[in-house]
Amino acid sequence: MTDQGLEAGRNETRAERYDRNWRDIQQELRIVQTGTQILAGFLLTLPFQQRFTSxxxxEIGIYLVLVVFAAGITVLALGAVSMHRLLFGQRQKHDLVKYANRVLLACLVFSGLLFAGTVLFVFDVVLGRSLGLIAGAVVFVGTAVLWIGLPLAARRTRRDHEEIRDGDDTR
Structure with missing residues (x-):
């Protein structure tokens, strides 16, 4: 299909689809970045707490890994912004969407590790290493199910295409 032609299933050109996909990626990056920045802010205050010296x-090793993950996610998310700035006006929206999608997926992987690691860390400090490992594993598995398992299961159903074809979008 040409850039000017309409894409199947939507009344949009290929360029409009790339614009829509880029807007979606931007919104998702905002969500990831906000959550990560809040957690990073929390982590950065910990060394200044009296109990941190104990x-x-x-525990300090886990903490430092978490700080690196939080910084890494922020740098990754900002990488998509930088890419947009450097490709702006170059008619490379397809490349931007392709690479920003990969950046976003990497941010999600590291965010899942960051969240599970933070739970591990907090439980480790408060209740001990064994419970920390269990709690971290539960969050890691739960995140994997919600962020990977459910979307892949939904992807296999292809229900949206059936509803559009049947003319019924209320199911």
Missing amino acids: LGDG
Whole structure:
């Protein structure tokens, strides 16, 4: 199909589809970045708490890994913004959407690890290493199910295409 032709299933050109996809990615990056920044802010305040000096080497190691993850996610998310700035006006929206999608997926993977690791860290400090590992694993598995399992299961149903074809979008 040509750039000027209408894409199947939507009344939009290929360029309009790339614009819509870019807007979707921007919104999703905002959500990831906001959550990560809030968690990073929390993590960055911890060394200034009185109890932080009583942490063991393992707990400090976990903490430092979490800080690196939080910084890494922020840098990744901002990478998509930088890419947009450098490609702006170059008629490369397809490339921008393709690479920004990969950046967003990487942000989600590292966010899942960050959230599970933060739960591990907090439970470890408050209740001990064993409960920390269990709580972190529960969050990791729950995140994997919600962020990967459910979307892949929904993807297999292809229900939207059937509803459009049947003319019924209320099911």
